[in-house]
Amino acid sequence: xxxxxxxxxxxxxxxxxxxxxxxxxxxxxxxxxxxxxxxxxxxxxxxxxxxxxxxxxxxxxxxxxxxxxxxxxxxxxxxxxxxxxxxxxxxxxxxxxxxxxxxxxxxxxxxxxxxxxxxxxxxxxxxxxxxxxxxxxxxxxxxxxxxxxxxxxxxxxxxxxxxxxxxxxxxxxxxxxxxxxxxxxxxxxxxxxxxxxxxxxxxxxxxxxxxxxxxxxxxxxxxxxxxxxxxxxxxxxxxxxxxxxxxxxxxxxxxxxxxx
Numbered sequence: 001x002x003x004x005x006x007x008x009x010x011x012x013x014x015x016x017x018x019x020x021x022x023x024x025x026x027x028x029x030x031x032x033x034x035x036x037x038x039x040x041x042x043x044x045x046x047x048x049x050x051x052x053x054x055x056x057x058x059x060x061x062x063x064x065x066x067x068x069x070x071x072x073x074x075x076x077x078x079x080x081x082x083x084x085x086x087x088x089x090x091x092x093x094x095x096x097x098x099x100x101x102x103x104x105x106x107x108x109x110x111x112x113x114x115x116x117x118x119x120x121x122x123x124x125x126x127x128x129x130x131x132x133x134x135x136x137x138x139x140x141x142x143x144x145x146x147x148x149x150x151x152x153x154x155x156x157x158x159x160x161x162x163x164x165x166x167x168x169x170x171x172x173x174x175x176x177x178x179x180x181x182x183x184x185x186x187x188x189x190x191x192x193x194x195x196x197x198x199x200x201x202x203x204x205x206x207x208x209x210x211x212x213x214x215x216x217x218x219x220x221x222x223x224x225x226x227x228x229x230x231x232x233x234x235x236x237x238x239x240x241x242x243x244x245x246x247x248x249x250x251x252x253x254x255x256x257x258x259x260x
Contacts, residue, residue: 002103004067004077006091008084008110009033013195014042016116021108024078030070032063033080037221039196043080051075064097071103084112087136088164114162117191117223120201125160127229133159139166139173155180160227167192167222170210177226182206187230192222203232 005024010016017025022045025031031046035054043052051070055063070077085091085107095105114136118125125134135154138145143165145151155161155177166173167190177186184207192200204212206226213219231237 002071002101004071004079004098004103004105005108006079006081006085006089006094006105007108008086008089008112009038009042009080009082010111011083011113011116011195012037012039012193012199013116014039014045016111016195017042018108018110021110024108025080027076028078029075030077031080032066032077034082037082038080060093060097064094064101067094067098068101068103072101081110082113084110087112087114088138113191113194113223114164114225116194117162117189117225120191120194120199121189121203121225121230123189123225123230123234125162125225125227125229127234131159131227131229133157135159135161136164137161138164139169139176141166141169141172150176152176152180155182158182158227160225160229163224163226166224167213167219170213170224173224173226174206174209177206182226186226187228187232188212189225189230190216190218190222191225192216192218194223203230 007021007024009021025042025045026047028046028050030051030053031043032053032055033043034056036056046052053066067077081089081091086109098105126132135157137149137151137154139151151173163173184205186206188204188206188209190202190204190213200216200218202212202216202218
């Protein structure tokens with residue numbers, strides 16, 4: 001079968017890959033990886049005879065030619081992507097060209113940087129009675145976004161927003177969220193290189209976001225989390241789900257009547 005495996009390598013920490021993804025790396029004859037974003041330690045788990053190919057400096061057609069040549073030679077090829085391939089992974093364009101060569105694929109999901117960032121700051125992005133929606137997006141820069149997905153439009157929902165690939169656009173982020181009615185003191189958490197040894201966490205507010213990024217020298221590899229779920233004092237407030245409320249009945253537990 002002519003097939004490749006597209007594997008989510010996770011956010012950085014080599015231990016945050018799935019067991020399935022790890023096993024496939026060990027079995028592969030060829031490991032192609034985004035060397036600017038994927039941990040070298042993870043790639044070193046490949047067998048000694050495996051061919052290791054760095055792809056950060058390659059354009060799309062070069063990568064496809066490389067994959068096709070090796071798959072047609074009967075080799076097992078894995079393609080390692082940072083985070084989860086479904087989020088800004090640029091995988092569909094690769095798959096479209098591979099299909100033209102009769103090559104199928106299997107995607108192995110990975111831990112997205114948005115969840116690694118939330119873990120780093122110790123927050124839950126959906127808080128009962130506060131926000132039950134998380135928007136994953138990016139600010140519009142060199143890459144345009146559809147008209148109805150402009151940041152200001154999305155921000156009118158006043159839920160938690162996670163922004164990928166937006167570290168150089170903090171002035172724009174501040175302006176658009178303010179125009180959507182967000183308060184200047186809305187909590188923001190920025191996590192640079194989530195789960196890597198040099199991870200950096202910056203807590204700030206909407207009005208101070210751009211200055212905080214400047215002072216900390218953060219202009220790439222950063223996840224921006226915005227909304228009241230990021231309040232650093234959220235644990236001191238009484239937001240509780242019904243799931244563990246003793247009066248709440250569900251399929252595995254009968255609720256008890258409150259005496260109040």
